Amino acid sequence: MNRIDEVFSRKKKGVLNIYFTAGYPKINDTLRIARTLEAAGVDIIEIGIPYSDPIADGPTIQDSSQKALDAGMSLKLLMRQLQDLRKHIKIPVILMGYINPVLQYGFTKFCQDCKEVGIDGVILPDLPMQEYAEMYQVTFEEYGIYNIFLMTPLTSEKRVLQINEASKGFIYMVSSASITGAKQEVSQAQIDYFERIQKMNLSVQRLIGFGISNKETFDNACQYASGAIIGSAFINQLNKDDSDEAITSFVGSIINP
Amino acid sequence: MITKENYKVNSKGYYGKFGGAYVPEMLLPNILELQENYLEITSRPSFKKEFDYLLKDYVGRPTPLYLAQRMSEKYQAQIFLKREDLCHTGAHKVNNTIGQILLAKALNKKKIIAETGAGQHGVATATVCALMGMECIIYMGAVDMVRQRPNVERMKILGAEIRAAESGSKTLKDATNEAMRHWINHPTDTHYIIGSVVGPHPYPDLVARFQSVISEEIKYQLNEQIGRDHPDMVIACVGGGSNAAGAFYHYLDRPEVQLIAAEAAGLGIDNKKSAATTFLGTEGVLHGSKTLLMQTADGQVTEPYSISAGLDYPGIGPIHAHLFDSGRAHFCAVTDEEAMHAGIDLSRLEGIIPAIETAHAISALDKIEVKDKVVVINVSGRGDKDLDTYITWGKY
Ligand SMILES: Cc1ncc(COP(=O)(O)O)c(C=O)c1O
Numbered sequence: 001m002n003r004i005d006e007v008f009s010r011k012k013k014g015v016l017n018i019y020f021t022a023g024y025p026k027i028n029d030t031l032r033i034a035r036t037l038e039a040a041g042v043d044i045i046e047i048g049i050p051y052s053d054p055i056a057d058g059p060t061i062q063d064s065s066q067k068a069l070d071a072g073m074s075l076k077l078l079m080r081q082l083q084d085l086r087k088h089i090k091i092p093v094i095l096m097g098y099i100n101p102v103l104q105y106g107f108t109k110f111c112q113d114c115k116e117v118g119i120d121g122v123i124l125p126d127l128p129m130q131e132y133a134e135m136y137q138v139t140f141e142e143y144g145i146y147n148i149f150l151m152t153p154l155t156s157e158k159r160v161l162q163i164n165e166a167s168k169g170f171i172y173m174v175s176s177a178s179i180t181g182a183k184q185e186v187s188q189a190q191i192d193y194f195e196r197i198q199k200m201n202l203s204v205q206r207l208i209g210f211g212i213s214n215k216e217t218f219d220n221a222c223q224y225a226s227g228a229i230i231g232s233a234f235i236n237q238l239n240k241d242d243s244d245e246a247i248t249s250f251v252g253s254i255i256n257p
Numbered sequence: 258m259i260t261k262e263n264y265k266v267n268s269k270g271y272y273g274k275f276g277g278a279y280v281p282e283m284l285l286p287n288i289l290e291l292q293e294n295y296l297e298i299t300s301r302p303s304f305k306k307e308f309d310y311l312l313k314d315y316v317g318r319p320t321p322l323y324l325a326q327r328m329s330e331k332y333q334a335q336i337f338l339k340r341e342d343l344c345h346t347g348a349h350k351v352n353n354t355i356g357q358i359l360l361a362k363a364l365n366k367k368k369i370i371a372e373t374g375a376g377q378h379g380v381a382t383a384t385v386c387a388l389m390g391m392e393c394i395i396y397m398g399a400v401d402m403v404r405q406r407p408n409v410e411r412m413k414i415l416g417a418e419i420r421a422a423e424s425g426s427k428t429l430k431d432a433t434n435e436a437m438r439h440w441i442n443h444p445t446d447t448h449y450i451i452g453s454v455v456g457p458h459p460y461p462d463l464v465a466r467f468q469s470v471i472s473e474e475i476k477y478q479l480n481e482q483i484g485r486d487h488p489d490m491v492i493a494c495v496g497g498g499s500n501a502a503g504a505f506y507h508y509l510d511r512p513e514v515q516l517i518a519a520e521a522a523g524l525g526i527d528n529k530k531s532a533a534t535t536f537l538g539t540e541g542v543l544h545g546s547k548t549l550l551m552q553t554a555d556g557q558v559t560e561p562y563s564i565s566a567g568l569d570y571p572g573i574g575p576i577h578a579h580l581f582d583s584g585r586a587h588f589c590a591v592t593d594e595e596a597m598h599a600g601i602d603l604s605r606l607e608g609i610i611p612a613i614e615t616a617h618a619i620s621a622l623d624k625i626e627v628k629d630k631v632v633v634i635n636v637s638g639r640g641d642k643d644l645d646t647y648i649t650w651g652k653y
Contacts, residue, residue, distance in 0.1 A: 052425060052557040053543075055437045056281040062424055074555040099279055100542045104556030125281035126542065130269070150282035154444055159285075174283060177444045 003092035003120045004146060004169035007043050008205045008226060015227025016218070016255055017044035017207055018234050019096065021064040022081070023073030024050075025242050030081045031088065036244045038091050040251035044207075045089070046123070046229065049075050049097030056125045058181030060232040075105045079113045086118035094148065096123040107136065111143040121146035121169050129166060148172050153193040160200065170205040173197065173225060175212065182233040183211035186220045194224035215254050230254070264509040264576070264585055270458025273582060275549075275575035278457035279542045283441040287449075288457050288545075290364065295459050298363045299356070299466065311355050312470060315388070316345045318352075320471075322478035322633070327606040334627040337488065338609070339475055339635045341500060348612060348638030349468060349500045350381035354450055356467030358385040361448035368392045368447045372422075372436040374401055374429030374496075375566030376408025377612075377638065378452030383417035393417040396435040398428035405566060408642060426560045429570055433544050453497025454574030457545030461502075461574050468503025475633055476507055483631065490627065492517040493635040494618040495588075496532075496567050498574040500637035505586070515587065517625060518577060519617040521563035522590035532561035533590040534573045535581045543572040549581065564593035564646060565613040567638075589624045591617040599623070600640065601653045612638030613646055 007015060018037050022030050034045050050065035050073050057065070075097070085093065095114065102110050102124065114122065122145055127136065132147060140147050146169035151160055154177055163171060176190055197206070208221040209229030221228035237250045270276050270292070278288050298304055312318040320340045329336045341349040354371075361369060369386050372395070373379030379395040386393035395412055399421040402409050412419055425431040433451075440449045454461040454468075476486040491508060493501035495518045508514040523531035531537055538549040543558060550572035551559045563569045573581075580586035591599075600616030603609050611619060615637045622632075640647065647653070 053430060053434050055434050055544075056283060056441065058438075059424070066425065069557060076555065098542075100552070100558070101556030103541055104539075104552065104554065125283075126279045126545070128278060128280060128282070128285060131277055131279065152283050152286075154286040155282060156286070177283060178442050179283070179438050 002144065002146060002169065004044065007092055008170065011043065012226055014222050014255070015043045015207060016251070017046055017209070017227060017229040018042050018251070019046040019048060019229060019231035020234055020238065021048040021050055021061065021068050022078045023068035023071060024064045024235070025067070025238055027068070027071040027073055028081070029242070030078065031085070033247065034093065035088050036247045037251065038089050040248040041255055042091065042251055043227065044092045044094065046094045046096050047078070049078060049095055049101055051098040051101055054098060056179055058179045058232060060182065060235050061180050064235050075101050079117060082117040082119070092120040093118065094121040094123060095119055099124050099127045108139055111139050111145050114145050115143040119145065121148050123148045123172060125150060129162065133166070150174050151197070153177055153190070160197065160202070164202045164204050167204045170207050170226070171202070172229070173206045173208045175208050175210045175221070178210060180210055180232055182213035182236060183217070184213065186217055198224050218254050264580060266458065266462040266576070272576045272579035275547050275578040275582070276458055276461060277547050278545060279547065280457045280545045281441070283444070284437065287440060287444055291463070292459050294364065295360065295463050298360055304359060304363065308356055308359055312352065316351055316355065317343060318470065319474045319478070320344060322475060322482065324482065325607050328603070331606065332622055332627050334629060335483070335631045337479070337631070337633045338607070339471060339504065339633055341471065342609070342611065342615070342636045342639035346381050346384050347641060348377050348381070349471065349503060350378045350452060351384065352470055352503065353452070353464050353467045353499060354378070354381040354385045357448070357450040357463070358389050358391065361391070361450070362389065364448065366446060366448035368394070368443070369450055370394045370396065370436050370439050370447055371450045371452060372396045372429065372432040373452065374398070374432065374569060375642065376401070376405040376412065377567055377642065379417070380408055380411050380415070382450050383412040383415035386417060387415045394439070395419050396422050396432040396439065398422045398426070398432045400427040401429065401432070401566060428560065430558060437544070453499040454502045454576055455497040455544055455546065455572060461546065461576055464499050465502040465506060465576060468499050469506035471500070471503035471635065472505065472507040475504070479633070487511055487514050488633045489630040490515040490517060490632045491635070492519065492618050492621050492632065494519045494568060494614050494637060495573055495577055496570050496614060497572070498577040500635050502574065502576055504633070504635040509585070516580065516585060517621055518580070518586050518588045519591050519621045520588055521565055521568035521596070521617055522592045523562040523564070525592055526590050530562035532563040532569055532571070534571070535588040536590050538572070546575045548572050548575045548578040565596065565617065567612070567614040568617065587625070589621050591620040591624070595620045595623070597647070597650050597652070600647070609636065610640035611636055612640050613643045614638060
């Protein structure tokens with residue numbers, strides 16, 4: 001069973017997925033941060049592959065990506081850092097990145113190496129469904145890697161159903177029409193959208209991401225989905241203090257009652 | 258031997274293996290809206306009528322096709338200059354911005370955003386926004402804003418708001434990223450006017466169609482002047498490739514016409530400081546389409562270099578990647594130095610100071626055999642904006 005499915009089979013509410021950029025703040029931090037997150041009680045880890053032109057990302061993640069690249073981070077190095085991933089970490093690990101570095105790495109080799117190190121899914125926001133279905137789906141499936149699709153408030157109902165059909169693991173429900181970035185609250189328009197999608201009774205689990213920044217926004221999102229994803233707010237935390245204790249207490253501030 | 262093939266976009270948005278729409282889901286509604294409507298809207302008689310009217314009475318079309326006598330003597334060929342430099346705002350860019358703002362209006366959009374490198378596309382966009390009374394935001398790399406001060410002021414005079422792109426390398430590719438991010442954040446009321454045949458489908462085709470007026474005019478103008486509708490050769494410079502796409506468009510499926518694309522080699526193709534994408538680039542995805550681009554082995558987009566800000570882009574439009582890949586077009590790499598000399602040459606022989614982008618196309622005459630041929634060179638823009646660069650270079 002894919003580890004992502006395993007998580008959702010035992011946990012239907014309050015699933016916490018945390019994103020961080022590979023090789024940030026220090027180039028060798030990738031595995032340390034992942035281990036600390038797991039120990040702190042996170043359910044899913046999402047590791048960003050740094051890219052020079054991340055068009056779906058706001059300033060926080062752009063900045064972490066650029067610094068990681070400047071320090072010498074690359075997809076090749078990330079795969080090496082993750083060589084012993086499964087000796088240390090049991091929870092699902094997802095790679096998030098843009099299609100170009102993956103194409104240069106070699107798409108088949110990417111899937112092969114993901115499988116080898118124990119990656120469960122990937123999120124490639126600029127790989128749309130049409131291209132996925134025509135050119136990439138077969139390889140993803142051959143290696144058992146889940147491709148996670150996004151939906152947004154503007155995704156048509158017809159398309160939401162198509163995404164549900166094509167999805168495995170979970171659907172990444174982008175909380176508002178925006179790029180990534182921490183926000184302080186959830187608006188009424190967002191709640192309307194969450195409720196609209198909730199009523200569609202999709203067969204695939206949903207995690208809400210973009211703008212989730214603290215306990216309040218996390219709990220709010222969890223009312224409408226199986227859980228939520230925190231990215232920029234966690235990077236902001238790393239910028240303030242990236243010690244194991246600080247990471248543990250950040251996670252605690254979100255999941256502890 | 259060139260086989261008869263279709264070089265235009267297919268129904269899925271591809272040119273051969275290049276093109277497509279590699280955009281995040283957040284942009285997809287906008288892209289789908291364009292894909293589903295652009296052909297219908299642009300073929301409406303009312304759209305065509307207004308487009309043609311504005312190109313004629315506002316832009317000043319048709320632009321002349323001028324037989325350059327002294328240049329022809331020098332190269333022992335019949336060299337015609339397609340005078341896009343005489344368009345309002347000084348370059349071909351306005352053909353596209355007129356078309357796109359009419360499309361934006363038909364789609365009920367209230368605001369316009371655009372990216373710009375040298376500022377030519379920004380000026381052409383600010384111009385049509387003033388013409389239509391629409392709000393206009395232009396993203397420009399912070400580094401380019403310093404290099405292209407006069408165009409920044411021109412855009413401001415025209416009422417546009419200029420926003421500095423401070424991310425990445427702070428140049429054209431980053432301005433494009435910022436414009437795309439802005440569009441993600443403002444998806445419903447805003448239209449993004451892309452400045453070249455780049456970006457996700459349908460942009461490359463949309464822009465090529467608006468620019469195709471260039472070769473449409475060349476056909477009948479040549480017919481009037483030499484009694485046949487095609488030259489032996491069309492030469493154009495390629496940044497993203499919009500003026501070249503327009504000049505090639507109606508000859509794409511005419512194998513008797515050689516298509517020559519001049520890329521900016523900067524300090525040379527064996528030097529890191531270059532923008533010659535077909536020589537130095539590899540396949541990948543940039544700004545929403547699969548194409549050739551300059552990148553590291555790890556897939557990070559690299560910063561190009563050219564003395565000409567309008568050619569200083571790390572990719573080319575997917576149509577050109579396909580023309581290169583299929584051998585339909587011949588690409589040559591022109592260095593800064595060669596282009597500057599060619600610019601002076603045209604100034605002295607014909608009294609036309611070209612944009613430095615265009616000067617790259619002129620220089621191609623020295624790189625290919627043109628003797629006894631009928632050649633059309635697309636003079637994409639005038640050199641007014643480049644006076645500082647000519648002065649700094651100084652060898653005239
Ligand atoms: C005069 C001129 N020619 C050519 C270009 C290059 O663009 P494209 O390759 O899209 O024609 C520019 C871009 O700014 C320009 O200003």
